[in-house]
Every structure is written in structure tokens, then in C-alpha cells.
Amino acid sequence: MTAAEGSVSGGKKTGRWRYYFKDGSLQAEGDYSADEITGPWIWNRANGRRLQEGSFAAGLQTGHWQRWHANGQLMDSGHYVAGKKTGEWLSYDESGRLIKTRIFKS
Structure with missing residues (x-):
């Protein structure tokens, strides 16, 4: 199980949260507002390299997102x-x- 630290208010996650791998290294970090994921988030791989990063608004992915291969090379990039x-x-x-290259219609 992944360890986590953050605040809870009224039974709901709020503010900055951090999730950790079993070895104590940072797995993910970002904010919650009334139990809803919000703002910029970053996820890391167990080897310490970045996995992905992007933002949320109203609990949905928004804005520029990127993911990386295990070797650190960029895997994909685009907008939500x-x-x-x-x-x-x-x-x-x-x-x-x-x-x-792929074009998605909104």
C-alpha cells in the first residue's frame, strides 16, 4: 500500500497531498479541494524519473499534459x-x- 500525507477537513481531502512508494520516495504530489483533485499534479516512477504531469480543474484533466518513458525520454504531450x-x-x-501526431477535436 502507498503511504500518503495530507489534510482532511470535514472528512474530505484538502490542500497539498503527497503519496510515497514503499521506499519513501515521492510517487505523486498535488492538491485537493473538498475531496476533488485540483491544480497541477506530478507523478514519478519508482526509479525517481518523472512519469507524468498535468493539471486538473473541477476534477477533470485540463491544460498541457506530458508523460515520459521509463528512460526519461518524452512519451507524449498535448492538451486536455x-x-x-x-x-x-x-x-x-x-x-x-x-x-x-494526432489531432483531437474538442
Whole structure:
């Protein structure tokens, strides 16, 4: 089980929360408001490299998001609006070479 630390108010998660791997390294960090995920969040892999990062509004993914391969190379990048991919998304292989461009309609 992942360890976590953060505040609870009225039985709901609020403010900054951090989640940790069993070894104590940071797995994820971001904010909650009345038990709803909000604002920028960052997730890490067990090896310490970044897994993904992006923001939430009203509990849905929003704005620019990125994910990385286990070796640290960018995997994909694009934007969300109200929890749905929109516009141009770019995907890369593990060597960093662009392998796919996809357009999502909002």
C-alpha cells in the first residue's frame, strides 16, 4: 500500500497531498479541494524519473499534459479540455523520435 500525507477537513481531502512508494520516495504530489483533485499534479516512477504531469480543474484533466518513458525520454504531450484530449498530441519513441501526431477535436 502507498503511504500518503495530507489534510482532511470535514472528512474530505484538502490542500497539498503527497503519496510515497514503499521506499519513501515521492510517487505523486498535488492538491485537493473538498475531496476533488485540483491544480497541477506530478507523478514519478519508482526509479525517481518523472512519469507524468498535468493539471486538473473541477476534477477533470485540463491544460498541457506530458508523460515520459521509463528512460526519461518524452512519451507524449498535448492538451486536455474538461477531461478530453483536444488539439495536437505528439507521441515519441524511447529514443525521443517523433512517431505520431494526432489531432483531437474538442
